[in-house]
Amino acid sequence: MISSTPRMSVRASRLSVFSGSGHPEAPVVTCDPCRFSAKTSNAVKYCKDCGGHFCIYCAKTHAKAPATRKHVQIAVTQETAPDKTLGRQKKMCQEHGAKLISFCESHDTLCCNVCVLASHRECAKVVPLSAVADRNYVFRMCKDLESAIKKLQNKFEDLQVQKLDFVKNVEEQTETLVTTVKMYRKSIDGILNKLEEAVMKKKDEYYFERTQQVNGQIKTCKTAINVLDEAYKEVDTTMRETNADMFVNIKRVQGVIGRYSGVLEKIGPSEKDGVKFVVDTNIERFLGGLEALGEILVEKNAARRDLSPSIASSRRSTGDNRRPNFTADVNVKLKSDRKTCFITGATFLFDGRLVLADDTNKCIKLFGSDFKPLTYVSTVTSPRDIIAISHHEVAATLPAEKIVQLLKISGRDIEKKKGFLLDIECYGIAFHAQDIYVTSGWSAEREIQVLAPTGELRRKIRLSKTVFRYPLYITVDPKTEVIYVSDYINGVISLDMTGKILTQCREPDTGCYYKGIEMTTSGQVYVCQWQQNAIARVHTDGRGLETVLIWDQKDRRKPLAIAYTTKTKRLALSFCGEKRDFLTLYKFY
Known part of the structure; x- marks a missing residue:
């Protein structure tokens, strides 16, 4: 006895598996009208009269058409899924379910009897398929179709390569952009560093100027202390001398006191300067008002038709x-140049x-x-x-x-x-x-x-x-x-x-x-x-x-x-x- 397992496995590969409860789940089947219109919609209804599968929208259209209004539609199940009858269904009219028997040359479309009566009654060139389907003619058509498919496929492959090139080129441009942004950030940092250096330079100049002046006054104070100390000792020893010598020493010491009293008034007490840093708010206001370091401009280039790889290197053409x-x-x-x-x-x-x-x-x-x-x-x-x-x-x-x-x-x-x-x-x-x-x-x-x-x-x-x-x-x-x-x-x-x-x-x-x-x-x-x-x-x-x-x-x-x-x-x-x-x-x- 020959086993039917291989056939069942093929169907199982095309359809969804059964659920754990033992009941078949709804298989995934493409809607026939949508499929022939280069669309992909899942079918939910099956027509028992014409054997077609329809999505929710095509099912409504099928039910409203005069020729198929009385057709019986049921939900798509494992039993209604397409199998070996698919080849037969391809020969049926997707709209009316009848067998395709004619070809309308005026509209370049296949027709069943219902199509001819409903839509092509006035057409001048509606011929039977047997009359138009010459073997040599059909063979040439198949060859032309193969060639057209290959050309279209090659164009898509070339377009795919171009798109991949575009993605790679965008990646390279973004890497260059990142480098440029970082270098610009470095330039901005350099400007800020120079502004900081200018403030620090002013601080150093202020410190040098003020401390140099006060250090000179400190030396003057030290000298005055030493001179006055000597004058005090001289007054102490004057008491043992004669009246005339005492008078001379007193007058000399008085001169020292007068001189350094004037120095004291000239120097005076040092005022404590209040030094602080006053920020330039224009910088903060300007930078705070910016949204970014700059703008990213996209330059539109004309589409490149030559999609062949470059012979210049192993990298893909750009x-x-x-x-x-x-x-x-x-x-x-320049005008200042003396030589070539x-x-x-x-x-x-x-x-x-x-x-x-x-x-x-x-x-x-x-x-x-x-x-x-x-x-x-x-x-x-x-x-x-x-x-x-x-x-x-x-x-x-x-x-x-x-x-x-x-x-x-x-x-x-x-x-x-x-x-x-x-x-x-x-x-x-x-x-x-x-x-x-x-x-x-x-x-x-x-x-x-x-x-x-x-x-x-x-x-x-x-x-x-x-x-x-x-x-x-x-x-x-x-x-x-x-x-x-x-x-x-x-x-x-x-x-x-x-x-x-x-x-x-x-x-x-x-x-x-x-x-x-x-x-x-x-x-x-x-x-x-x-x-x-x-x-x-x-x-x-x-x-x-x-x-x-x-x-x-x-x-x-x-x-x-x-x-x-x-x-x-x-x-x-x-x-x-x-x-x-x-x-x-x-x-x-």
């Missing part, structure tokens, strides 16, 4: 993976202002977010590289002096602050997690020095000559904490924070020299290929370099320094060819 587009050439020569500009370092502040290191004119230049010149400050020797370390501070390297120079930027002014003296000829500079990273450049040390904001040396990263020949420029990925160094000869080297080599990328020919290096917020690394007149994107997974910008050799544009701003997504490039007085701007669209 908007910044596209090739940068030329925007404009900006003249950076030679921009060896560039950095953007958080508000979009641009700071440049001009080697030949020995100065640091400040430009507004509209790239119009604001001011400059001269340096004793030529600056090399520059980096923003807060909203209002930058740090520049001065190789000839072995100094990292700090500069304060407020509004339209630049002010030099105290610098850090190093034991190497500092060249490239980067800033990460409140630490300053400096490369040794052309010197023989071949190392990276990590400095605290106070200039204290935290650690050194030294590598062999085969890796670090001439480590020039440097940047740090804040998310992965990977250090990228452009070595003049050995290409782009990536290291972890301990100095372990992760990747090394360079062109196979030995005539390619590497200069400025920069990272965008999406994790893309760009490096200047000086001899090739090109900008290359670094594959962060170590697969090599990809040229994204290149200039004709006749143009003599040799890219030297590079900077990126997240505010406007602009890439600024300086050249050491004939275009030295210009920066070229590119933008990611």
Whole structure:
């Protein structure tokens, strides 16, 4: 005897199980009309006449339709759930329960006899299914449907990838936002610290002034006490002398008493000054009236149609993976410049202002977010590289002096602050997690020095000559904490924070020299290929370099320094060819 267990197990997998009392629970069955309308509603009624399953709303419609008004509907149970009769039910009209026998070409719909009489009586092209369902035609339709389904499925898969990219991009942006907020908070703390220092300075000045004056009076009192003590002794001994000598001594002592009486009146008793701190309520009132440190602005970007992964790295493609587009050439020569500009370092502040290191004119230049010149400050020797370390501070390297120079930027002014003296000829500079990273450049040390904001040396990263020949420029990925160094000869080297080599990328020919290096917020690394007149994107997974910008050799544009701003997504490039007085701007669209 053949067991029916497999069949029962299949039904049990499609339907709900029986309750503990032994009575079947209502199974979960989809409403047939809703299912064909791309909806999902649970059926609660079963029509015994047409064998259809209906939700509460479709059941009411089914009961009101003239053709199915007399159909008998019962509650959905295990017995009424669809099973092997489902294939037969698919061939029945979902509205009237009758067999589908015709096709209306005018309305592109299948019809039963009731449908034809009720809704398609006036239609010109209602043909039997046998007439329209040619085998070859149906076969081609199935193939077309398969193709359409696959295309639609691929579009949903691409859209899913895009949405995942969007979520990842939002996550990266929020991490960058957190870093910016914390740095801004540090700037505010720095301002408050300076206000506190100003009050403490006034306190010290008051203390010095008052105590110095009173200490002088204390010395005068001490001298007076000693002199009067001697005068008292002299009066005591005068009684033994002659009248004339007594008279002389008395007059001298009287003079001493008169003199110091005048001193006493001049000094007088010290008044006890009441010193207290009167707060500037404007600060508290202003800060108390704020709801947040700033606003979060959402920049709407056009929807990206290209959903293919980027070939630049193993990371998924984002908007910044596209090739940068030329925007404009900006003249950076000032009226005070005596020589042609030679921009060896560039950095953007958080508000979009641009700071440049001009080697030949020995100065640091400040430009507004509209790239119009604001001011400059001269340096004793030529600056090399520059980096923003807060909203209002930058740090520049001065190789000839072995100094990292700090500069304060407020509004339209630049002010030099105290610098850090190093034991190497500092060249490239980067800033990460409140630490300053400096490369040794052309010197023989071949190392990276990590400095605290106070200039204290935290650690050194030294590598062999085969890796670090001439480590020039440097940047740090804040998310992965990977250090990228452009070595003049050995290409782009990536290291972890301990100095372990992760990747090394360079062109196979030995005539390619590497200069400025920069990272965008999406994790893309760009490096200047000086001899090739090109900008290359670094594959962060170590697969090599990809040229994204290149200039004709006749143009003599040799890219030297590079900077990126997240505010406007602009890439600024300086050249050491004939275009030295210009920066070229590119933008990611």
